[in-house]
Each structure stands twice: as structure tokens, then as C-alpha cells.
Amino acid sequence: MGAFQIWHIEFKDRKSKKYFESLKIHQKILCSYFDWEIGKGEVTYNVGWDGYGKGACFLKEHYKKLNIKKFYSLDLSCRTNWYNELKEFKK
Numbered sequence: 345m346g347a348f349q350i351w352h353i354e355f356k357d358r359k360s361k362k363y364f365e366s367l368k369i370h371q372k373i374l375c376s377y378f379d380w381e382i383g384k385g386e387v388t389y390n391v392g393w394d395g396y397g398k399g400a401c402f403l404k405e406h407y408k409k410l411n412i413k414k415f416y417s418l419d420l421s422c423r424t425n426w427y428n429e430l431k432e433f434k435k
Contacts, residue, residue: 347419349391349398350374352426354414358383363409369402386414399429407433 351370355361361378370389378385391398399417415430 347396347398348393348421350388350418350420351391351399351429352386352388352414352416352418353412354384354386356384356411356413360409360411361385361387364406367406391417399427400433403429403433 353364355364355378358380369391371392372390374388374390376385376387378387395401396419399415403415412430415428415433416426417429418424418426
């Protein structure tokens with residue numbers, strides 16, 4: 345079973361955003377409120393079709409290399425709300 349996901353991430357610095365985008369796990373950027381002058385902001389990505397646990401697996405592998413404030417996922421395959429991946433990961 346899988347899910348069509350979008351991820352909404354708030355980066356605290358430019359380096360983290362560039363690192364995330366270098367991984368090429370997203371298909372495209374849906375919207376971006378990134379302020380390059382202060383080097384932080386929020387970006388929403390189309391991640392595509394994958395397993396429900398993709399956000400948790402991603403954080404497990406890459407969290408130490410990212411400086412992020414928020415990480416929400418949304419499954420567009422069914423009626424659902426934004427899921428706070430970061431809150432669950434920190435438990």
C-alpha cells in the first residue's frame with residue numbers, strides 16, 4: 345500500500361534546503377516561501393507515490409544533516425490532515 349505525498353518543510357538555513365534538494369527525492373516544488381537574505385523559510389514539495397512511512401524513514405536517515413523546524417506530510421490518496429512527522433520522530 346502506498347500514498348501520494350506532499351511534504352511541507354521549514355528549513356532554518358540555506359545549507360539544509362540545498363542538501364534536501366540534492367537528494368532528488370521530490371518530483372517538484374509546489375510552493376516556496378524561502379527568504380534567501382535571512383537563509384530560512386518554508387517549502388512544499390511533491391514527493392510522489394511511495395510508502396506511508398517514507399517521511400519517518402527519511403528522517404531516520406537524514407535528520408542529523410538537516411536543520412529543520414517543521415516537517416509535515418500530507419497523503420493526497422485519501423482524505424487526511426497534515427501529519428507532523430517531526431513530532432513523531434522525536435519520540
